[in-house]
Amino acid sequence: MARIFVVANQKGGVGKTTTTVNLAAALAGLAQRVLLVDLDPQGNATMGCGIDKRKLEQSVYQVLLGLTSIDQAAQRSPHAPFSVLPSNRELAGAEVELVDFEARETRLREALAVVDADYDVVLIDCPPSLSMLTLNGFCAAHGVIIPMQCEYYALEGLSDLVNTIKKVHANFNPRLKVIGLLRVMFDTRMTLSQQVSEQLAQHFGDKVFNTVIPRNVRLAEAPSYGLPGVVFDAQSKGARAYVEFARELLERIRSLPDD
């Protein structure tokens, strides 16, 4: 059975895509069968996996509209052993087009059910909003991974996200839970990072992952080469942190109930 995780935070630029792409590559390196689902019309995860978003014959858009299957639309990432259900700007139209569909919030869940036996882990990269696309991610998932920058406004907005997750849990998807908060772009030299990090630990206790992803320029450079950071420079601090995070996540998955 595939474990399905959605990487979400309604803020932009907080490291969702970097986390999804590097976690996918790191888990693949740990012998997991991984599918990355790009649910953001910006297609950054698609490009970051080395797939040209301008040349897609099929994408997550056709899957959500029921025009094709994940089997047909997914591609192998050219430089790392995992699969990608890619996305591009066409997906922006899905929001409106899905309005006429029944059960439009569970389109992705239904599509993933068909390929459940083919993967160990499915990772869904979300757009920076709490839109119908993100709702499809929440409805499909077992858990939410929340990447956070430890800065002054980080905690603001977190309660909106947690409330949305609670509503989805109550109305659509009883198996959904917050798997954990991941501190990213962490700057050890900044007192503020340490302070916010402590606040996070106070509020969320063991929901905060032990692994911390440092600010590391190699992670930021990798996408321009169409490579996950963990493949681009495996020895960099950022890459090593994502591999450590993949191990920690697998540990957490093992302690989850089967549902």
Ligand code: ADP
């Ligand atoms: P989101 O998907 O939430 O919008 P991204 O993953 O695209 O965020 O990250 C935003 C920007 O920050 C990108 O330019 C990315 O390369 C950079 N970035 C992300 N994580 C790190 C990190 N740990 N160190 C340095 N730069 C990072």
Ligand code: MG
């Ligand atoms: Mg993104």
